[in-house]
Amino acid sequence: MRAEISIRYKREKEAEAIAKALSPDNFKVPSGLMVKTFRKKGVVVTVIECKRRLETLTSTIDDLLRSTQVAEQAFLVKKGSA
Secondary structure (H helix, E strand, O other): OEEEEEEEOOOHHHHHHHHHHHHHHHOOOOOOEEEEEEEEOOEEEEEEEEOOOHHHHHHHHHHHHHHHHHHHHHHHHHHHHO
C-alpha cells in the first residue's frame, strides 16, 4: 500500500520548517514501513509505503497528521515571538 500526502503552505520558509520537523520520521520506522518527507517549494510531501496491515498505514497517517499539527503550532508560536 502507498499513500502520498501533500500540504501546501503560503510561505516556503514555513514549508521548510515543517518538512525539517517531520524529517526524523524518515528514519524511525519499523520494518515493512517507509516514510519519506520532503519539500517542493511551498509544498510538504510525505510518501508512506506500507507492507504491513492496513491499520499500520492508517495509524502512520494519523501520527503524521498529528505531528504536522504540532509542528505548525510550534512554527506559529516561534513566528509570533520573533
